[in-house]
Amino acid sequence: MGVGPRYDGGAGGAGGDGLDLGGGQGDGAGDDAEALLRARLRLADEQIETPPGLWDRIRDPGTEQVPAVVPLSQRRPRMVMLVVAAAVAAVALGVWWLVRPGPVTLQPAGPPPTVKITVHNSERACRTGRSLECALRLANDPHAKYAERGNSAGRVWHGDALAARCVVTDGRMVRDEAGITSTRWYLVTSGQGVRGWLPGVRTRNTREVPECPAGVK
Structure with a gap:
C-alpha cells in the first residue's frame, strides 16, 4: 500500500527513505522529520478502505442462534443437589421398609357391653321353685300392654x-303386686x-344401665 510521494530530504540524504531521526541536522531538521512522519501516518489512514458490507455485518449478525453454554460452575451444584435428593429418598425408603406397619387385621365388633341385673318377684311364695304360676314375662314391646297375648318374648323367674x-x-307403666x-x-x-x-318393677337393680338409642327393639 502506497503512502504518498517519496521525500529524499534533499541532496546528500541519510538513506533509502530520506528520513534522518538521528538529530544530526539541527533543530529544524527534527521538526521537519516529525511533521513528515505525521503526514505519512495521516495519509496512510485516509487510504485505508473499509471492506464492502462490513458495517452491515456488524449491525445484523444474522439469525443463527448460538447454543447456550451453561458454565460448569452452574451445572455442578445442580448435579450435586440431584445426587443428594436421590440419596435422601433412598434412605427414607429404607427406613419406611424397616418400620412399615404390618398387615392390619380388622377384628369383628364384639357385642355391646351389658350390665348384670337380677329378676325380683314381689310375691314371697314365688321366690322359690320355677312353676308356671310364678313365671314372669319378658315383653316384645315395652310400649304395648304388658298382658297382651302377643306381647310375650319368654319367661324368667325370681333370682x-x-x-x-x-x-x-x-315405656308402659306397670304395677307389681306390692303396688310399686x-x-x-x-x-x-x-x-x-x-x-x-x-x-x-321386676328387678331391684342398683347399677347404672345406659339408655337405649332411638329405634332399638
Whole structure:
C-alpha cells in the first residue's frame, strides 16, 4: 500500500527513505522529520478502505442462534443437589421398609357391653321353685300392654341373672303386686338366650344401665 510521494530530504540524504531521526541536522531538521512522519501516518489512514458490507455485518449478525453454554460452575451444584435428593429418598425408603406397619387385621365388633341385673318377684311364695304360676314375662314391646297375648318374648323367674343391654324410661307403666309402679324397661338376654324387655318393677337393680338409642327393639 502506497503512502504518498517519496521525500529524499534533499541532496546528500541519510538513506533509502530520506528520513534522518538521528538529530544530526539541527533543530529544524527534527521538526521537519516529525511533521513528515505525521503526514505519512495521516495519509496512510485516509487510504485505508473499509471492506464492502462490513458495517452491515456488524449491525445484523444474522439469525443463527448460538447454543447456550451453561458454565460448569452452574451445572455442578445442580448435579450435586440431584445426587443428594436421590440419596435422601433412598434412605427414607429404607427406613419406611424397616418400620412399615404390618398387615392390619380388622377384628369383628364384639357385642355391646351389658350390665348384670337380677329378676325380683314381689310375691314371697314365688321366690322359690320355677312353676308356671310364678313365671314372669319378658315383653316384645315395652310400649304395648304388658298382658297382651302377643306381647310375650319368654319367661324368667325370681333370682335369674340377666344381661341388660340398655333401658328405656318412657315405656308402659306397670304395677307389681306390692303396688310399686315404673315406666322403666330393660332390654335383657337370659342365660338361655331369650331376649326381651323386663319391667322395672321386676328387678331391684342398683347399677347404672345406659339408655337405649332411638329405634332399638
